[in-house]
Amino acid sequence: MNTETAETIETARPSVRRKRPAAKTAERKPAKTAREDGRLKSTLLLPVDVDFLLTTLAASQNLDRSQFAAKxxxxxxxxxxxxxxxxxxxxxVRAKSAAQATPVIGGDPTD
Structure with a gap:
């Protein structure tokens, strides 16, 4: 390196940094929450033939696809x-079994 280039590098002003806007926070999907009817939304990727069968069989039983798939x-x-x-x-199942629970035979009725 010649002396002229070295002097130029040493005396050169540092480049001015540009201020960047703050990074935007990524929008997150809300956590899965149950609907009023107790169902959760889930996504399934199905082959075309399975999708066709699901649609056709659900219609034949007068159910929507979600009800039939859940069944x-x-x-x-x-x-x-x-x-x-x-x-x-x-x-x-927990709610049904609690409603149908029978008392223990010989158990204390005050329990």
């Missing part, structure tokens, strides 16, 4: 052994 999923999940273990944690 199919509920019936299908009952086939898994883990369903019985998870059953006490399902809100709708």
């Amino acid at each position: 199919l999923l509920d019936q299908g999940m009952r086939n898994y052994a883990m369903y019985e273990a998870l059953r006490p944690f399902i809100p709708s």
